[in-house]
Amino acid sequence: MLEKNPVIFIILAFVVIMAGTTVTMIAPFKWINGPGDRIAEVKPYTPLQQEGRDIYMREGCNNCHSQTVRTLAADVERYGYGGTYSKSGEFVYDRPQLWGSRRTGPDLAHIGLKYPDVKGAWHRKHMENPQSVVPASNMPAYAFLKAPLDTTYSERKMKLLSFPYTQADLDELKGKTEMDAIIAYMRKLGTDIPVKKAEAASQASVATSNPFTDLQAIKAEAESLYKQNCASCHGDKREGTLGPALRGSAKPDADLFKIISQGIEDNGMPSFSGSLDEQKVWKLVTLIKKDAQ
């Protein structure tokens, strides 16, 4: 009969298709984004951040950049920036999510923790001309984002998404460029969540001395730490790009340790106490001090 009655056939096919759909797609709405997923610190986007997010979507950044740190050690180490892996509660205001499926560029879920600089100097330089900061990069240049930001719909967007906003938030949009907006979005990503501080890399340990006196023994590890954490601002060969050159610094070990772990807020140097433990910071200090070539 099935092979002779298309109406019954269609109904049956519909039922079969809806089985998996109901269990794995419809039912999870009951759990996902419920109270158990909420993270109190995660805030909705401001009008400027949301405008930046919309520019991110317009340019299709999601085609090369993912936004989920998986629960894998290497993912957390590479993209967590002290914020560990991604949790459901971090994304509740994302419509749509921008998780992506390919990492032709790095994951950006917690990028705000990597570049906390208020002025966004690194992002600005990088987006205008990516190869000026990362010479081998294959990212296109986005210098055209220096155009003024269109704010016609900014307020309506807030209303539509039911995000709270103040007049001050709207005033903040005045005179901003598209670049300012996308940088505001970049700086927001990952910064709401509580960050786990690496043990012992606190001010208290600054007084202790550098346990690594022999550079050769730790050179490979120190160089890889440098490439991960420092090269984007201080240059691949420590020649200095956005930040100063780092070859054979004359500063005492303890001073360098303090700068790396606590950062210098005024000039954009981020704090690495969240992502690097004490041992790793000392390895970097040794590299900077002893490797002058």
Added chain:
Amino acid sequence: MNAPTRYVDDSVKGFITWSIIWGTISVLVGILISLQLAWPQLNVAPYLTYGRLRPIHTNAGIFGWGVGSFIAMFFYITQRLTRTPLWSPVLARVTLWIFNFAIASAAVTLAMGFNRTKEYAELEWPIALIVAVVWLMFSTNVFMTILKRKEEQMYISLWYIMATLVAVTILYVVNNLGVPLNLFKSYSAFSGTNDANVQWWYGHNAVAMVLTTPPLAIFYYFLPKVTGNPIYSHRMGIIAFWSLIFMYLWTGAHHLLWTPVPDWIQTVAMAFSIMLIAPSWGAVMNGYLTMNGRWEQMKTNYLVKFLICGITFYGLQTLQGPMQAVRSFSAFIHYTDWVPGHVHMGTMGWVSMVLFAAIYYVTTKMSDTEIYSIKLANTHFWLILVGQLVYSITMWIAGVQQGSMLLATNPDGTLHYSFMETMVAIFPYYKMRAVSGFIYLAGLVVFIYNIYKTFRKGEDLLTAKA
């Protein structure tokens, strides 16, 4: 089937022509973006940047070439299997023009940056709405033809066709739900993890219901037609059909392994992905066993080559896919170029090979003549095969290499390679991939020339008769 029924094939011809045009555009854009990945200075801001072009490549490929030629073939097959002329030829003609309008405006608006960013559902709501209307017009036409059929039995192909009509409608509508801000921008109805789960329920079943069931319908119809062998087992076809459309819908979350999507959804997706090997290979074996005792046709019949090579790629895809859906392997290759390598074996290999065979066959039937050149068809076959293999193999190697570099750590737990070191390592493969694109394009040019000449031959014969 030389019944007196008069089939209506002008829309079949129209959809074939336009799907080939959109397919060629997809390949051209694909080559451009593959070059951009190796040489970023080829990005022309703002309209021709990688981020805006990649959705044009995928949409032109899936919706322009894929869906366009499936509509053509469904119109063709349904009429023959039901021994009934198309329900409404006028509706079919209107469908073609709205279809072309939708694909053209998709290309233009994506270049302008109107992008919902959900993969394979990037089109903003007015165009998505037009796409839905096109689909419903086409579905109605096919379903009404089946309803009014003169042949009582419904062959396997019609089953796959009907499942496609229902499933794609549900998938497309749900994943496109949203609230419009204005004519050019909307926000998804779902947020965060929910949105991801809906997106990949859609994304993976677009693979099932757009890139699997339609080519299977086409394969099941044309293999017996081309070889003269009846299909090996109708019963195996039935079992494979129902288990395939049942299992596929559970597997979307294998795109989301290790993410915040609840673990049990990931595990269910993993299990069903492995189980899918059975129905997938049911179809593959049905194809192979249909050739039993007639394998010499691989040498003597150029169409058999396309069909059997196509179903072989399908078999390989449906082994590789479940492997990728396992957590441990996914941890290794997800987010790398392995995945484009996998996808393109499906699109350039499986789907396109079956479509090439169908288009050759239908063109010669409609023109009432033989193919212009079998030699050129063979050249086409080899160029396509080599282009596709070079593409997938280079991307698999690139994916494995980058995947292992990304996971490598030092004794103290720090990462061994910076992100850029892993990228620099795969740039040579990007250049080889671009070369593979040119080889594939050459095959496509030979194909188009051969089809055009065959069509002209038919026209000339017609004028000679008159």
